[in-house]
Amino acid sequence: MNHRTATAVLSVVIAAAGLTACGSDKGAAAPSTKTSPSAAPSSSPAAPPASSAPSAAAGTAKAKGIPPKPDAATQAKYIAALAAIDPDIVNTKPDKAVDRGRNQCDTIANFPTDKQKQTDLTNQRFTSPTHPDGFGPAKAGKILDAVHTHLCPSY
Template sequence: MHTRTTAALIVVGLLATLAACAEDDTAAKASAPPTLTEEQHAGARAAAGIPAEPSITARDKYLEALNGIDRRIVDGKDDKAVSRGLNQCSSIKSFGGNREKLVELALGRFTIDTRLPEIATPEIGGKILDAVHKNLCPDF
């Protein structure tokens, strides 16, 4: 009798675990972001003021410009530098001619103010801003 009770409790426990997993899976699917088509993704980027991924040539020139300012800005993390630059384009579109604000945002976005405080100057921020604007979003 003791064996049957133990086996029954194990089966009940397993069923409860499986039911909880199924509920978690349903909740995860419900909270997962929707999958966007390429066209929808491009539209969302445009609405946010983020340009399309740069061409290989534009990307190389941009990274070269940043490395010309200080090699530690990119620090071998090319994709991260491009992503930050594209996000800076959104700020350029939003803040337009407010260069002082854009320089401040560039220093923060590229973590110059925290990683490299010794070069966190308006001059360096301006050079980063110019590299982004020229190479990633010249039409903004």
């Protein structure tokens, strides 16, 4: 039974590391490099990988600045804020708007003092069929504020 639990936990950790690695090649090397050395030196194979690997995966997500998916109430407030700016931002695809916002949090984390870069990347990230080149700098600034307020307020 203990072996099954350890195997299940390790499988989840490996899957989580694989999901966090999907963003870039640079991120892919870091989790697997950090997970392998942590697991190798341990004397008990069941306990240390379970405790050290999730913290490595969590550290990777935090370093990238991508927050977890919001709860239903937070998502509803975020979508309402975007719709108030321009209904075409969400364009009947709230999950896509949430994913774009979570990715925009990464930009906020990586360029915390460069509001212009944050706004430019928001305008590139948030597009729609009727706004293929973005919504312009004024609306991008408002979108950025909505992202920051609802999805990553601690950034």
